[in-house]
Amino acid sequence: MNNKRLQLLPLWAAISAVIIIAGIVLMALLGFNTALDKPSAKTFDVYYNVVVDLSEGGEDKLKDLCEDAFAEAGISYEQAEVLEGQTAPVSLNQSGFSSTGTDFLLRYTFAGDVSDEKLASAKAAAEAAIDGDEVFLTPAETYVSFDTVTLQPMNEAMWRGAVGVAVAAVVALIYVAIRFGLGCALTGLVACVNDAFLTLAVLAIARIPVYAFAPMLYAAIAAVVSAVLWLVRCMKLRDAAKEPSAGALSAEESVAQVCRETDKTVWLAAGLTLAVVLVAALCTLATGAMPVFAAALLPVAAGLYSSMLLAPALHVKVKAKFDAMKKKHVRYEGKKKAKADAEA
Amino acid sequence: MGKKKSVVLLVIYTLLIAVLCFICTVSFSYGTDNLYTFSSVMRMMEKDADLGLAYGANADAGAYLGGGYSAVYYPEGVISAKEYDDNIRDMSEEDAADYAADYVRYPGENGSVYLEKGVAANEDGTVQDSFKEAFASALSVVTERVAALRVDGARVENTGDYAIRVFLPAMMDGEYSAMTIFSYTGPFDLRCGTDEASAESVFNITSKYSMHDYVSSVRARSSGSAAYVEFDFTDLGRDALAEATAGAAETAVTLYFYVGDTSVISLSVSETYDQNTLYISGSYTAETASAVAAVFSTALDGTEEDLALTAGDAYFHPALYGENTVWMLYIAFGVLFVAMMAFFFIRYRRLGFVHLYTYLLFLFAMILCGWGISFVYLSVESFLAFLLASVLLCVSDAVCFESARKEYALGKTMASSVKTGYKKVFWKLFDLHVVVALIAFLVAAISISALQVAAFVLGLATVFSGVATLAVNRFGWAVMMGTSKKQGAFCNFKREEVEDE
Numbered sequence: 001m002n003n004k005r006l007q008l009l010p011l012w013a014a015i016s017a018v019i020i021i022a023g024i025v026l027m028a029l030l031g032f033n034t035a036l037d038k039p040s041a042k043t044f045d046v047y048y049n050v051v052v053d054l055s056e057g058g059e060d061k062l063k064d065l066c067e068d069a070f071a072e073a074g075i076s077y078e079q080a081e082v083l084e085g086q087t088a089p090v091s092l093n094q095s096g097f098s099s100t101g102t103d104f105l106l107r108y109t110f111a112g113d114v115s116d117e118k119l120a121s122a123k124a125a126a127e128a129a130i131d132g133d134e135v136f137l138t139p140a141e142t143y144v145s146f147d148t149v150t151l152q153p154m155n156e157a158m159w160r161g162a163v164g165v166a167v168a169a170v171v172a173l174i175y176v177a178i179r180f181g182l183g184c185a186l187t188g189l190v191a192c193v194n195d196a197f198l199t200l201a202v203l204a205i206a207r208i209p210v211y212a213f214a215p216m217l218y219a220a221i222a223a224v225v226s227a228v229l230w231l232v233r234c235m236k237l238r239d240a241a242k243e244p245s246a247g248a249l250s251a252e253e254s255v256a257q258v259c260r261e262t263d264k265t266v267w268l269a270a271g272l273t274l275a276v277v278l279v280a281a282l283c284t285l286a287t288g289a290m291p292v293f294a295a296a297l298l299p300v301a302a303g304l305y306s307s308m309l310l311a312p313a314l315h316v317k318v319k320a321k322f323d324a325m326k327k328k329h330v331r332y333e334g335k336k337k338a339k340a341d342a343e344a
Numbered sequence: 345m346g347k348k349k350s351v352v353l354l355v356i357y358t359l360l361i362a363v364l365c366f367i368c369t370v371s372f373s374y375g376t377d378n379l380y381t382f383s384s385v386m387r388m389m390e391k392d393a394d395l396g397l398a399y400g401a402n403a404d405a406g407a408y409l410g411g412g413y414s415a416v417y418y419p420e421g422v423i424s425a426k427e428y429d430d431n432i433r434d435m436s437e438e439d440a441a442d443y444a445a446d447y448v449r450y451p452g453e454n455g456s457v458y459l460e461k462g463v464a465a466n467e468d469g470t471v472q473d474s475f476k477e478a479f480a481s482a483l484s485v486v487t488e489r490v491a492a493l494r495v496d497g498a499r500v501e502n503t504g505d506y507a508i509r510v511f512l513p514a515m516m517d518g519e520y521s522a523m524t525i526f527s528y529t530g531p532f533d534l535r536c537g538t539d540e541a542s543a544e545s546v547f548n549i550t551s552k553y554s555m556h557d558y559v560s561s562v563r564a565r566s567s568g569s570a571a572y573v574e575f576d577f578t579d580l581g582r583d584a585l586a587e588a589t590a591g592a593a594e595t596a597v598t599l600y601f602y603v604g605d606t607s608v609i610s611l612s613v614s615e616t617y618d619q620n621t622l623y624i625s626g627s628y629t630a631e632t633a634s635a636v637a638a639v640f641s642t643a644l645d646g647t648e649e650d651l652a653l654t655a656g657d658a659y660f661h662p663a664l665y666g667e668n669t670v671w672m673l674y675i676a677f678g679v680l681f682v683a684m685m686a687f688f689f690i691r692y693r694r695l696g697f698v699h700l701y702t703y704l705l706f707l708f709a710m711i712l713c714g715w716g717i718s719f720v721y722l723s724v725e726s727f728l729a730f731l732l733a734s735v736l737l738c739v740s741d742a743v744c745f746e747s748a749r750k751e752y753a754l755g756k757t758m759a760s761s762v763k764t765g766y767k768k769v770f771w772k773l774f775d776l777h778v779v780v781a782l783i784a785f786l787v788a789a790i791s792i793s794a795l796q797v798a799a800f801v802l803g804l805a806t807v808f809s810g811v812a813t814l815a816v817n818r819f820g821w822a823v824m825m826g827t828s829k830k831q832g833a834f835c836n837f838k839r840e841e842v843e844d845e
Contacts, residue, residue: 097660217794279679280680
């Protein structure tokens with residue numbers, strides 16, 4: 001009835017500890033790879049007025065000219081947008097932005113390491129092409145410029161998210177303690193904290209590109225998945241404890257039996273969640289949403305890891321300790337009762 | 345349940361689902377030349393800055409939900425290269441030369457800004473050290489103001505070294521006014537008088553007393569639908585304000601709340617104001633009050649030397665993740681929905697309809713909440729949270745079905761199997777939902793912006809999932825099964841085969 005994975009707690013703990021410690025060091029030194037938020041980028045802007053500058057079909061032509069200029073300069077952009085000009089926000093009497101109707105901006109965003117020289121060369125090529133093309137009626141107002149853009153950090157969301165996940169995990173596991181016992185809650189808490197940290201650590205170590213808001217979202221998902229998968233085990237543990245033969249089993253045998261009975265459910269639940277997130281990632285492949293879904297596979301995988309390996313192995317020790325305490329308590333109560341009976 | 349009763353209830357249930365489906369998902373144009381448009385709830389639901397979608401009768405004319413606006417704040421002494429070109433283009437040669445002599449292009453001949461000599465740049469074209477410090481301070485103040493909004497998607501960028509680009513999501517209340525007042529710099533000043541021109545400062549700022557000796561904090565508060573800006577005065581500030589408004593009972597005066605040279609709020613006072621706290625409500629929403637409070641709060645540390653900022657170059661950004669992202673999310677949902685129903689119909693045959701109705705009710709409840717709850721909106725994160733809750737509902741329904749299947753296999757009647765099956769899993773599913781909802785709501789209560797909304801959606805969907813699986817699903821099962829004579833076949837449940845000895 002023994003299960004080898006239950007005897008490898010030092011190994012699972014060491015794996016988690018190494019990854020988490022390395023992750024914390026990297027988080028402290030480098031933070032997360034928030035490249036998706038473009039913390040440092042270059043923008044190449046082409047301002048144009050559809051009435052003054054362009055004849056029909058001019059917008060497409062403008063895009064073609066810019067792309068030719070980039071190809072000539074040997075650079076490629078990460079994102080292209082057409083932005084509609086708005087009246088400047090200068091008056092409190094106005095209630096909202098309103099479109100000027102004629103001003104537009106064609107913005108190309110490049111990685112931060114694209115050199116200014118190449119952008120300058122692309123700018124010169126684009127300006128020359130615009131000047132020489134009859135599609136542009138008054139090329140002087142079609143203006144090209146490029147900039148270095150640096151995102152200013154806002155950290156409140158990050159630390160509040162971390163506090164939120166920590167508090168939520170503790171409170172949820174108080175509920176687990178009430179319903180399933182302190183031992184289950186302690187193991188669950190370790191699993192939740194482990195999974196949240198493991199997720200963050202892997203994000204930091206593997207330098208997986210994420211949006212700045214996302215790390216704590218993934219930590220929260222890891223905590224939820226971990227709690228749910230551990231609850232599946234807890235329910236079976238409680239049921240098993242009610243069996244008449246439960247007293248005859250050691251902690252390891254008992255946990256091994258429960259693991260065997262619930263492994264399929266845990267795999268199914270985690271596999272289903274992974275499949276759902278994967279399908280969402282695949283469907284949004286060509287959009288900015290894809291990285292959000294793709295990285296969400298990580299916390300689910302972390303939850304599966306701890307639910308299959310770390311938590312059951314840890315619970316063997318925790319359960320053994322609690323079982324011993326329970327037996328001692330029973331013996332003490334028995335002695336007390338015998339003494340009271342003798343006195344009577 | 346009798347067959348007639350079942351049929352009647354099933355028809356009502358189906359009609360309810362059909363109506364909800366129509367309201368939540370169907371949009372169409374009607375009337376002469378399609379003048380009017382009926383927009384579905386899904387279409388009218390707020391989208392965050394990453395997503396965006398045209399909606400309503402004016403969809404063709406640009407009515408849009410989602411996306412956001414950006415504007416650039418240029419400090420005094422800095423103009424964009426485009427503005428410089430626009431200004432110089434029509435000047436005479438002589439004027440152009442004079443104008444050109446006043447400016448230096450930064451950082452080089454391809455720079456995107458021009459610095460004015462004597463204000464931002466030295467005569468030799470290098471940037472003044474004092475300007476660098478003042479700009480760093482202005483950038484920090486603007487960042488603090490935007491961060492104070494705690495709005496998902498809001499961001500501040502330093503662009504071209506000496507300009508500040510602010511992006512605010514369109515789903516905000518009053519993103520225009522926030523963008524406008526965030527450019528106000530300088531110290532806070534409270535003036536009192538019968539008119540703006542003659543109003544005098546209430547607080548005497550000297551080398552001995554700073555503004556913090558009079559005003560301890562400025563915060564935004566909200567209670568229900570009312571939002572207001574709260575000024576907390578120190579005792580010294582309270583005395584000064586009481587003294588300034590002493591004659592207000594005889595002659596009404598107005599309090600003018602200045603940031604730098606701009607009056608942001610004016611407040612009529614008709615009696616002596618002698619309290620430590622002043623609440624100003626007006627027509628604020630929680631977000632506009634927060635923006636105003638952020639401006640005043642940062643202005644408490646403002647000085648006359650602060651750089652003046654001018655807002656310009658405003659643009660609308662349709663959707664940061666790409667204009668098709670919303671449609672891709674809908675497609676992802678469609679694929680998952682088809683896969684889910686294929687599983688339930690294959691494994692449980694007509695019992696799949698019970699899950700279908702339960703899931704649709706859950707879905708429409710979530711859509712209506714996403715539209716009806718003011719701070720909930722459609723984002724990739726909230727969609728992900730919804731998907732996770734959907735997995736929970738599907739697994740819960742399958743667990744209930746499997747539990748009943750086991751009971752039926754033992755030879756019990758269908759009614760008894762369902763009852764016992766539910767009884768066996770009720771507390772397990774209850775615990776599961778309580779734990780997920782607890783985590784989700786606590787994270788929502790403590791965190792801010794994107795994570796807050798995603799966690800709230802997960803919590804809400806988990807509650808709905810619990811109700812759906814433990815109550816609605818069972819009701820649907822009873823109703824639908826009542827219409828069938830062969831209840832085992834209806835559910836694709838089979839008796840356990842016992843071998844004859």
